[in-house]
Amino acid sequence: PVVFVLNGPNLNLLGMREPEIYGHDTLDDIAGRLEDRAQELGLSVDVRQSNHEGHLVDWLHEAQAVGAKAVLLNAGAYTHTSVALHDAIKGIKTPVIEVHLSNPHKREEFRHKSYVGMAAKATVAGFGPASYIVALDAVLHL
Numbered sequence: 001p002v003v004f005v006l007n008g009p010n011l012n013l014l015g016m017r018e019p020e021i022y023g024h025d026t027l028d029d030i031a032g033r034l035e036d037r038a039q040e041l042g043l044s045v046d047v048r049q050s051n052h053e054g055h056l057v058d059w060l061h062e063a064q065a066v067g068a069k070a071v072l073l074n075a076g077a078y079t080h081t082s083v084a085l086h087d088a089i090k091g092i093k094t095p096v097i098e099v100h101l102s103n104p105h106k107r108e109e110f111r112h113k114s115y116v117g118m119a120a121k122a123t124v125a126g127f128g129p130a131s132y133i134v135a136l137d138a139v140l141h142l
């Protein structure tokens, strides 16, 4: 079974981007660890990143079309703005787990509202890059 791991805007800059908040791992580093963990769990991962909101919407639809077991979604700043992502999550039956490296609730007020979280099955946030691994492990508990 495949798990889609969808990453939104600016997450291609991980490793260089505000490392005091997001850490030094790149998205490729995280993808490598997810692949290793997925193998241990008898899963596979399809890790993608886009800076474009519509790509994320299309990939959510694709997750359902290919019968993905779940989606891990770090929508970056679209988390806090995107009714389109909210509707896409509601529009598919595939369970979506919201993921964040940081804990948005400890940060600026504009990060406290999550259109993704209001539609997602569950949220994992605040573990740094390990948030993705915690979320992947949680797929077995869906």
Ligand code: DQA
Pocket (backbone or CB within 6 Å): 009, 010, 011, 074, 075, 076, 077, 078, 079, 099, 100, 101, 102, 103, 104, 111
């Ligand atoms: C983030 C948190 C968001 O508020 C921010 O816009 C990001 C990254 C995280 O993983 O901590 O781009 O989703």
